[in-house]
Amino acid sequence: MGIEKINEEIVAAVWIMALVLTVICQVVIYIIRSLALMRMASRRGLPKPWLAWIPVGSEYMLGCIYDDIRSQRGVGGFALRTPLATVSAMSWIVNIASWAGWMRIINEIISMVSSSSGTFSLEDFIYYFSSMTSVSLQILLWLAQLVSLVLQALQLIVLYTVSQEYLPSNAVIYVALSIFMPFLIPFFLFFMRNKEPYRPHRPTDSQNPYQ
DSSP states (O other), X not given: OOXXXXXXXXXXXXXXXXXXXXXXXXXXXXXXXXXXXXXXXXXXXXXXXXXXXXXXXXXXXXXXXXXXXXXHTTOOSOOOHHHHHHXXXXXXXXXXXXXXXXXXXXXXXXXXXXXXXXOOOHHHHHHHXXXXXXXXXXXXXXXXXXXXXXXXXXXXXXXXXXXHHHOGGGHHHHHHHHHHOGGGHHHHHHHHXXXXXXXXXOOOGGGOXXX
């Protein structure tokens, strides 16, 4: 038997299922992350914790939490609220443009499958898919990956600082796991949302056992 033919129903079903699953997972992760950031921001007394529910605003709030931790510790350095919000906005713009390009390709492939009367093979699918991936879309995809890497790097820096604040014994583990599985970051933040800041006990002079 030859290569199995691809018909319109199979192609449409695969894309629809993939889209639905992706949307569901993204919505669940977004809710968990927003709840975690809003709770942390509220407990630290930061203004406008509801920004955690708004795209770009959530990254700004994540940066605010990082900056507040650094400020409370008396540590100087570069504030991350603005860089995080800026990179997040760039990520949204590039990804929306990329999705628009993908949707155009999907619509064109579905139209070809519909007009092929069942003679659209796997080789045809691969050929047309490759030919439709324009240079501009490829540039957008590379740019999206670059922006995503920068955003992930900033998020890892924040995750390490937040973990040092609430669960210092787990900070390295959280960061290590998040490097390979970035979708875990919202879950780690959610787990720490109600934790009290870790303050190691430092005995006063009267309590110093070595005096």
